[in-house]
Amino acid sequence: MWFFNSPEIVFGEDALSYLDELSGRRAFIVTDPVLHKLGFTETVAAHLHKAGLEVAYFAEVEPEPSLETVYRGTEAIRAFEPDWIVGLGGGSAMDAAKAMWVLYERPDLTADAISPLEKLGVGKKARLIAIPTTSGTGSETTWAIVLTDTTEGRKLGLGSRETLATLAIVDPSLTAALPPRITADTGIDVLVHAVEGYTSQWRNDFSDGLCLKAAQMVFEYLPRAVADGSDREAREKMANAAAIAGLGFGNSMAALAHAMGHALGAVFHQPHGRCVGLLLPYTIEFVTTGGVSRYADIAHFLRLPCDDDETSSAAALAGAIRDLMQQIGQPVSIAEMGVSRADFDAALERLCDFSEMDTQIVMSARIPERDELVKLYRYAYEGRVVEF
Ligand SMILES: [Zn+2]
Known part of the structure; x- marks a missing residue:
């Protein structure tokens, strides 16, 4: 027995406008400070507002995100109680969003429990949207989560088939300005x-x-x-x-x-x-x-x-x-x-x-x-x- 897992994928020019029709109440955007400064959070939030959603964000994901960052973001998500979580950025932001999603759904777990061996049962409180702003990691279509344990200086490979985005928005306009x-x-x-x-x-x-x-x-x-x-x-x-x-x-x-x-x-x-x-x-x-x-x-x-x-x-x-x-x-x-x-x-x-x-x-x-x-x-x- 084997599996093939895929999110729903919206791709091509204008793919972001798919968000205009999203149904839900509150969306929480997880991104990094650079993208936030460049206005990416605002761009995505504008679409979510069109759909009538309330929007909050956490823009503190660093490259090679640490467990501490994930726990901090999760706290903000718990306070806002979204029904959509949006990972916006490169692999770091999308991976951090996946981990925060699990910890929001399962407050009884720590990040290291996110493995294929654990039945997570995510999706009861929120669903996940992945929006890549680089063309590389493919984190938008995989369940893999790479975090860094800063005490050991070591990368942690986490994830399970459940940590796959519900929806991936692959809009090439988001990579247009990449150096x-x-x-x-x-x-x-x-x-x-x-x-x-x-x-x-x-x-x-x-x-x-x-x-x-x-x-x-x-x-x-x-x-x-x-x-x-x-x-x-x-x-x-x-x-x-x-x-x-x-x-x-x-x-x-x-x-x-x-x-x-x-x-x-x-x-x-x-x-x-x-x-x-x-x-x-x-x-x-x-x-x-x-x-x-x-x-x-x-x-x-x-x-x-x-x-x-x-x-x-x-x-x-x-x-x-x-x-x-x-x-x-x-x-x-x-x-x-x-x-x-x-x-x-x-x-x-x-x-x-x-x-x-x-x-x-x-x-x-x-x-x-x-x-x-x-x-x-x-x-x-x-x-x-x-x-x-
Ligand atoms: Zn790779």
Whole structure:
């Protein structure tokens, strides 16, 4: 028995105006201070007001949101008693909103109880709307929640099939003003979701097609969206690709690049997409060397020039990903990311510890032993092709 979960998705130009018809009494917007300052809360609130809803907001979600922030937001939600919660922003705001939603519904729980093993019973007090303002995490279509335990400096992978938004609004106008750097950092994450969702241990017939399509869209439209932010077609396609990849990997799981990338991001405070994108080609090479691979399907779907065998097609895919990253100005090694050799060496054991604790590592088609993980990080630091 398996499942495929999806929110209702409204996408394309003017998707936000769907909110004008929403029925309910009170909506609570969860967002970050930067978006709030830029007027995004107001824009969304205007639509909700049209629908006759009372609106309140919490605009204090930081990047890599902490448990403390989630508890603080939950208090504000409890005081307002909304029947809709709106996660507005990148993955951080949407993930924080998901966690706050659960804790609002279930005051008896703490955040660490949000796992597939716990029957949550959400949806009795409120429903969740996810509105992405970046094209990357796909949090609008997944149930995953990534929070940070600030006492340990570690990322927590939470979520259950119940922590999926009821409604996702994918409106490309919200990403129109994103600077090229953020467009690239977030956009490359879409590709990692697509490739890992297609190759993880939990890959399945329902997510396969979504992952292939999303990968193709990233190669076609991400360079355009980075080069010219006003390219409306590229923005719309990337917004859709992010949600499509979210549906894909959200129903199959991410894998090794995410396990290692979460660790890299937490230790060196680097953006999520930059970390997982950097690591993806190395993990492709590592998994292929182990003799397991579905990368050939992806390489062929993308029509990459390569021979028919697994090794040559996986190498072509890893090479195409490195080319794409260089084209959009992303680092392809940890050294290029600006991490000094001394800092890297000092952090290596911790990087491996965090990777081994990450839930995504067991999803890899080839799970590295500790010494292999150490080597993988070293190769990724130096930018060497993985041959072990
Ligand atoms: Zn990701």
